Amino acid sequence: MSRTVAITGNGAIAEAMRQINPDVVAAFPITPSTQVVEDFSQFVADGLVSTELVTVESEHSAMSACIGAAAAGGRVMTATSSCGMALMWEMLYVAASQRQPVVMTLVNRALSGPINIHADHSDSMGARDAGWLQLYSEDNQEAYDNLVMAPRIAEHLDIRLPVMVCLDGFIISHAVQTMKLEDDEAVRRFIGKFIPVYPLLDCAHPVTIGALDLQDYYIEHKRAQHQAIMSAKRVVQEISDEFAKSFGRNYGLFEAYRLEDAERVIVAINSVAGEVKEVVDALREKGEKVGLLKIRLFRPFPYEQIREALSGAKIVTVLDRSCSFGAYGPLFTEIRTALYDLPQKPMVYNRVYGLGGRDMLMNDIEAIFAESKQYQQNETVDKVFDFIGVRGD
Amino acid sequence: MPSIQEMAKKQGALAGGHRMCAGCPAPIFAKMLTRVTDYRIVVGSATGCLEVASSIFPFSAWRVPWIHTAFECAAATMSGVESMYRSLKKQGKLDGKIKFVVTGGDGGTYDIGLQSLSGAMERGHDLLYICYDNGAYMNTGVQRSGATPFGASTTTSPGGKLVPGKQQQRKDLTTILVAHHLGYVAQASIHNPIDLANKMKKGIENNGPSFLNILCPCIPGWKIAADMAVEMARHAVETCYWPLYEVENGVYTINYEPKEPQPVADWMFLQGRFKHLKDPKWKYAVEELQRQVDEHWGWLHRQAQLTS
Numbered sequence: 001m002s003r004t005v006a007i008t009g010n011g012a013i014a015e016a017m018r019q020i021n022p023d024v025v026a027a028f029p030i031t032p033s034t035q036v037v038e039d040f041s042q043f044v045a046d047g048l049v050s051t052e053l054v055t056v057e058s059e060h061s062a063m064s065a066c067i068g069a070a071a072a073g074g075r076v077m078t079a080t081s082s083c084g085m086a087l088m089w090e091m092l093y094v095a096a097s098q099r100q101p102v103v104m105t106l107v108n109r110a111l112s113g114p115i116n117i118h119a120d121h122s123d124s125m126g127a128r129d130a131g132w133l134q135l136y137s138e139d140n141q142e143a144y145d146n147l148v149m150a151p152r153i154a155e156h157l158d159i160r161l162p163v164m165v166c167l168d169g170f171i172i173s174h175a176v177q178t179m180k181l182e183d184d185e186a187v188r189r190f191i192g193k194f195i196p197v198y199p200l201l202d203c204a205h206p207v208t209i210g211a212l213d214l215q216d217y218y219i220e221h222k223r224a225q226h227q228a229i230m231s232a233k234r235v236v237q238e239i240s241d242e243f244a245k246s247f248g249r250n251y252g253l254f255e256a257y258r259l260e261d262a263e264r265v266i267v268a269i270n271s272v273a274g275e276v277k278e279v280v281d282a283l284r285e286k287g288e289k290v291g292l293l294k295i296r297l298f299r300p301f302p303y304e305q306i307r308e309a310l311s312g313a314k315i316v317t318v319l320d321r322s323c324s325f326g327a328y329g330p331l332f333t334e335i336r337t338a339l340y341d342l343p344q345k346p347m348v349y350n351r352v353y354g355l356g357g358r359d360m361l362m363n364d365i366e367a368i369f370a371e372s373k374q375y376q377q378n379e380t381v382d383k384v385f386d387f388i389g390v391r392g393d
Numbered sequence: 394m395p396s397i398q399e400m401a402k403k404q405g406a407l408a409g410g411h412r413m414c415a416g417c418p419a420p421i422f423a424k425m426l427t428r429v430t431d432y433r434i435v436v437g438s439a440t441g442c443l444e445v446a447s448s449i450f451p452f453s454a455w456r457v458p459w460i461h462t463a464f465e466c467a468a469a470t471m472s473g474v475e476s477m478y479r480s481l482k483k484q485g486k487l488d489g490k491i492k493f494v495v496t497g498g499d500g501g502t503y504d505i506g507l508q509s510l511s512g513a514m515e516r517g518h519d520l521l522y523i524c525y526d527n528g529a530y531m532n533t534g535v536q537r538s539g540a541t542p543f544g545a546s547t548t549t550s551p552g553g554k555l556v557p558g559k560q561q562q563r564k565d566l567t568t569i570l571v572a573h574h575l576g577y578v579a580q581a582s583i584h585n586p587i588d589l590a591n592k593m594k595k596g597i598e599n600n601g602p603s604f605l606n607i608l609c610p611c612i613p614g615w616k617i618a619a620d621m622a623v624e625m626a627r628h629a630v631e632t633c634y635w636p637l638y639e640v641e642n643g644v645y646t647i648n649y650e651p652k653e654p655q656p657v658a659d660w661m662f663l664q665g666r667f668k669h670l671k672d673p674k675w676k677y678a679v680e681e682l683q684r685q686v687d688e689h690w691g692w693l694h695r696q697a698q699l700t701s
Contacts, residue, residue: 023480026473052480054472057512061469064509067462068437068473074481076473094462200458201478201487203433208453210461212445 002180002247009140009172012179013079013105013165014039016147018049019187022103023074023194026054026065030084031117032169033107037079059084063091063102070100071209073199075151078102081169082109082123089127095162096131097225098209099197101154102162104132105147108270108321109169110356118357119169121270121322124298125330131225133163133232134299138255138273141179143167145249146296148182151191152239159232160197161225168271170357182247190246229300236297253302255294256309258284262291263314264372265346267335269295272319272353272360279365290369295331303338310339313346315376317368321354328385349381353388364389394591400428404456406436411454412446416612416619418583418626419443419525422593423496425586427457429594432492435459435474439467439501442532443525465505468513468522471495475518492597493520499540500530503566514573514602521596521603524566527611535614535666539564542634543685544678545666547614552669557678562685570604571640577603579639583610584626588637588648595639608635616665628660633690634682638697645697654690657683 007015013036017025027037044053054069056062062078070076080088085106095102106124110116124134133153137143146165154163167173182190198207213221233253240251255273258280259265266276273294283290293309310316316339320329327333332350339345351368354360368388375381405424413420423443426434435458438444444461447454462470471493481487495513497506502524510522529547530536537550541559546552550559570578577599579592589607596603610617610625617625629635630649634657637649658679661667670678 023484024473024476026476050480050484052476052483054476054516056469056472057508057515061466061472061509061512064462064466064469065473065476068460068470068475069477069480070473071460072435072474072477072481074477074486076477090463091466098462200435200460200474201481201491203435203458203489203491206456206458208448208455208459211448211450211453213450217450 002182004178005181006176006178007140008035008174008176009143009167010035010107010174011039012140012144012181013147014043015181016144017077018043019182019184020075020077020148020151020191021049021188022051022077024052024054024069024076025078026056026062026069026076027078027080028056028059028062028084030059030081032109032173033079033081033105035173036105036107059087060091063088063095066102067091067095067098067100070102071098071200073196073201075194076102077104079105079107081107083112085123085127086111089130092127092130092132094210097221099160099225099228100162101151101160103147103150103154104162104164106164106166107169107173108166116356117169119171119271119321120355120357124164124166125322125324127164128299128330131161131229132299133161133229133236134297135163135165136270136296136298137165137167137172138271138294140172140175140177141249143172144179144181145243145247145251148187148190149239149243153232153236155194156235156239157195159228159235161229161232166270171271186246190243232300233297233302251296253297253305254309255296257292257294259291259293259309261289261312263289264369264376265291265293265310265313265316266319266365266368267293267295267316267331268319269298269331270321272321275360275362276365279362279369283369288369301334306335307338307342310346311342315372316346316348317372318348318350320350320352323352323355347375347381349375349383350385351388358389360388394594397586400425400590403428406434406455406457407447408454408456410452412449413442414612416622417442418622419609421583421586422523422525422589422607425590425593426494429590430492430597432490432597434492434494434597436494436496437461437467437471437474438495439497439506440464441498441501443496443498445532464501466509467495467497467501467506469509471520472513472516472518475520493518494597495520495522497522497524498532499524499526499528499538500532503539503564511573514570514575514604517601519601521599521605523596524606525609526606527609527614529611529614531611531614540566543682544670546669547666557670557675565689567604567606573602574643575603576601577639577641580606580635580637582608582626582630582635582637584623584630585637592639614666616668617663625663628655628663631655632657632660632686634660634686636690636693638693644700645693647693647697657686
């Protein structure tokens with residue numbers, strides 16, 4: 001039986017980890033994901049899981065230990081944020097290239113500097129080329145659900161790649177929301193048994209993992225890695241459909257919110273989507289044809305499906321909660337690329353918001369739709385790129 | 394402990410056909426890993442000479458399960474492997490006993506990997522970390538490390554007109570590891586196979602974390618002939634530059650006392666990396682290395698007396 005509970009995003013993540021009961025967790029605490037590691041440590045101390053918890057001395061060692069543990073032949077999880085993942089950077093690539101199905105919760109937080117502990121996506125967006133699948137979460141429920149699905153996706157034999165589940169720091173990680181926790185047994189049934197592939201601990205069949213790979217083979221391996229992650233689009237949808245059958249909540253690669261006849265669309269990612277939905281509803285009441293496309297799977301990026309979903313739009317505003325200094329926002333770049341092949345291209349422009357946890361208010365979103373209305377009427381976009389709600393010039 | 398003859402009959406952990414330099418002594422200890430113990434072992438290596446030269450895809454010289462992830466995290470990687478082993482064992486998903494060994498050069502151990510090594514040791518994983526100390530970042534072409542001796546010329550501490558090689562005292566890593574309160578810490582040399590085998594066996598079979606620092610002269614880095622590595626290691630021990638000792642649960646034992654310690658200069662001037670110090674104006678550098686060696690040798694004896 002599922003239970004309806006009031007719980008923080010971090011608490012929900014820790015509960016999912018308890019239910020998944022990974023063989024090894026290696027983690028180093030960092031704000032705002034700390035509660036995940038703290039709660040899980042308590043589960044270990046109380047004997048609620050059979051996990052070996054490795055309380056490493058840094059995030060670099062956390063990811064290194066995760067890779068080693070996964071290579072040894074079992075289910076492995078971790079959690080981090082911001083600079084913690086930045087310290088893992090080198091090892092993120094190693095985890096993906098060794099095809100280790102590590103599952104990591106990333107509670108999104110701004111990267112230093114200046115040091116800041118609040119939400120933005122500079123951490124995960126910077127890691128978008130590391131070879132990890134990235135799932136984003138609007139709220140506590142979606143974060144929990146994504147994490148329950150993540151081991152299935154990571155361990156799928158067609159993929160066998162690490163998965164990162166992202167949720168916004170404080171806004172989701174620390175906010176108490178009412179949500180459903182599924183039954184432990186039902187979750188464990190859904191996850192199933194871990195199937196080791198060439199485990200290091202099989203001494204009768206010794207394997208070499210992490211060999212030096214030079215010009216004569218490296219690019220073939222990189223192509224294989226790319227092909228594996230591309231096939232994840234299909235697998236993520238299959239497992240999401242299976243999840244819906246088991247637990248009743250439906251997830252696609254993205255969420256098309258009131259998009260069918262929408263002319264003006266916001267594309268957004270993570271918690272701000274909830275606010276955009278409210279504004280969309282209010283404007284729909286007034287007869288405005290507005291909608292939201294909420295990204296769930298950012299890596300691999302579902303170009304074709306998003307192109308199809310936005311093919312009827314007249315103007316698209318892409319909201320990025322990170323800044324790719326010297327370039328357009330990372331989400332914008334993908335969306336504009338996806339739209340390029342449409343014969344009738346919608347206008348598309350980019351707004352950066354919420355860096356370092358700056359609030360995005362309802363009237364900010366109303367102002368975005370007002371601006372897109374103006375652009376639509378003028379049939380031109382004045383500013384392709386701008387920041388929202390920033391003081392001064 | 395099996396005899397050398399008996400050990401030689403067992404298959405080594407490292408197969409022939411690896412691509413280490415001619416005359417490199419590091420494969421000696423790598424091969425011995427399976428010969429000194431009857432336990433099954435899993436090995437992890439830091440990026441470095443032994444790693445790159447033993448695993449060029451699609452070949453591998455390793456006859457045992459082996460993993461490499463990156464330079465600074467071999468101990469962390471293996472702490473993950475060992476933790477998974479304990480997890481699967483306690484859940485009844487795995488049978489039999491396995492022991493874990495990590496290898497790293499002085500770059501991956503003294504310097505960039507020191508944090509992850511310290512963390513793994515403090516956490517108490519059941520593994521032996523073996524540092525093969527060749528005294529510089531040899532894999533990338535002889536750059537100075539925390540293990541490079543005073544006065545040695547490397548590509549980043551070259552002997553020049555103004556500066557005669559490295560101007561800092563080498564780090565005493567073995568003592569840093571002793572400070573982790575381990576069951577077993579030792580220094581060995583590649584020239585003494587019986588002492589080395591004993592220490593490898595003790596380290597592997599010790600219950601909990603242990604550390605072994607092995608002096609491994611480097612042919613191109615020390616600028617010596619390809620048949621001189623073992624001799625250079627022996628000579629280093631005879632000068633007391635590299636004492637053979639072990640620390641078991643805090644108790645120091647000096648395993649070898651040279652009858653008459655040789656001057657460090659005799660050892661130095663057999664190596665091209667110290668050649669520049671033959672110029673009389675750099676006499677102080679030769680004396681300084683001798684002073685450091687004497688001081689450490691005396692300190693080590695006091696430790697042995699204090700803890701006996």
